[in-house]
């Protein structure tokens with residue numbers, strides 16, 4: 001009976017209200033969510049004051065979100081939830097490249113770019129040359145694959161974090177298409193390790209726990225190709241000081257690669273004789289076939 005509730009009985013009463021849900025999966029999710037939320041609340045004996053703090057926190061997370069600032073994604077990331085969802089469905093160990101989290105800095109509306117072009121926009125910094133190849137599980141090239149790529153600048157900032165400097169223009173991100181050999185390549189500026197944004201509510205959690213906000217140097221990729229599963233992944237710099245302690249748990253061993261430093265006077269992968277130092281990174285991405 002819902003007028004004779006106890007701290008023990010309320011859970012089942014609430015769960016029964018979902019019984020008529022038409023969608024079985026929605027019903028399962030809501031019933032199990034209530035079970036775990038109530039169990040958590042009983043376990044820690046959440047106080048009214050703490051509950052108000054949680055509500056206020058979530059309200060502020062929502063108010064911090066904008067089209068280019070995804071605080072809820074960041075909250076999910078720092079709690080390990082984003083990576084957990086990915087690990088459940090993409091445990092790795094197969095022939096396909098491991099996936100990882102999307103992160104909060106992917107934005108819609110990125111420009112398309114031709115292979116070999118400079119995608120750095122108006123951002124200065126030591127050049128980065130990226131050369132990638134997309135393969136199927138048998139090692140054959142995947143031509144015409146769409147490859148989204150995005151990364152930070154040499155200060156660890158993404159374009160959307162410096163709208164004034166860039167006059168709102170997107171930079172260091174593009175959508176490329178693989179050639180007949182499955183290859184894609186571009187020039188940009190070298191990224192760097194960076195802290196996740198700590199000026200919002202998520203920063204309060206990191207500070208309260210004395211946790212590092214840092215992510216190691218990396219470049220993001222989101223690949224799509226006809227007949228294959230989409231792949232969200234990134235490549236991480238092997239000798240980065242934060243490679244073993246990513247604030248959002250997104251590094252997987254198979255995604256750690258060499259970001260090779262070259263001196264001025266050396267020849268870049270595109271054949272340019274460089275008068276400044278630069279980084280060169282290579283990556284091979286194996287897509288999983290879509291199950292029919």
Ligand SMILES: [Fe+2]
Pocket residue numbers: 103105151152218220
């Ligand atoms: Fe990132």
